[in-house]
Amino acid sequence: MLQGIAFYLMSAVAVLSGLLVVTARNPVHSVLWLILAFFSSAGLFVLLGAEFLAMLLVVVYVGAVAVLFLFVVMMLDVDFVRLREGFAAYLPLAAIVAGVLLAEMVMISIVVAQGGAAADAVAPALATADTTNVEAIGRVLYTDYVYVFQAAGIVLLIAMIGAIVLTLRRKESVRRQDPGAQTNRDRRTSVEIKGVTTGVGVTGEELR
Known part of the structure; x- marks a missing residue:
């Protein structure tokens, strides 16, 4: 009973946070909801007995990817109002794609629940x-x-x-290394011998 309650609770949190990732207006809030979705998914992996996957999800995705997303969103000055201007134009196509994906997930869930193709598959080594x-x-x-x-x-x-x-982006004002030119250079192009007179600099001006 306790495992069932934990499963349904973390599943509901994962689904709700996943929806809020897409629907949140503030991109920083979207990243925070994404971190919550990762934690909930890690909890589901723990219930399944896959502690390694749960640790991997927390360390890699929460500790690296989500934090990187958060830093990028907070540091870049992105005009999100301008990005949302063409949202309505792509809404019908997005609805069609989302409907196809939903139908596929429902069909797969029904087949798995009825013990179809998933039951005949090779069982992994537990x-x-x-x-x-x-x-x-x-x-x-x-x-x-x-x-x-x-x-x-x-x-x-x-x-x-x-x-x-x-x-x-290559700019003329930015000096970059050319490993090929550095490797292929010889003594004639890299060394210049000058005769320097005592008391006179390389440029020929008298030293004081």
Whole structure:
């Protein structure tokens, strides 16, 4: 009974905070609601016996990603009023996409509840007294889902390269290093020998 109450309570908090992330007018409040959603999801993982995933969710997403979002939102002077000007134009398309996603989730939930495709799937290696959660996740991740794991890594790599390319700006006033030119230089282009007369500087002016 206590586990059921905790499950429904944290599920309700996670769903409500997820809705408030999208509907909140203040972006700082949206990030705070997102942190609450992460904590609620971590609690659900604890109830499922996946303590490693719960810790990973709190440390990585709450401790790094959500805090980074909060810093970016608070430091950047973004004109959110201008960003919302075209919201009504994209509302019909967004409603169609949201309806399709909702229908898919409902269909999957019905199939799982009836014991359909999910019941015939290969059961993952659960953590026992001899194996920990980390070992069980590692076995499943690097055996049954190794190709999906590598594909996800490639997608993240492409996203990182795309973000760098889109945000990289070259300005003439900014001095940047050229590793290729530094590596390929020789003595003729990097060293200049001058004969300096005693009492006279390099520029030829008499020293006082």
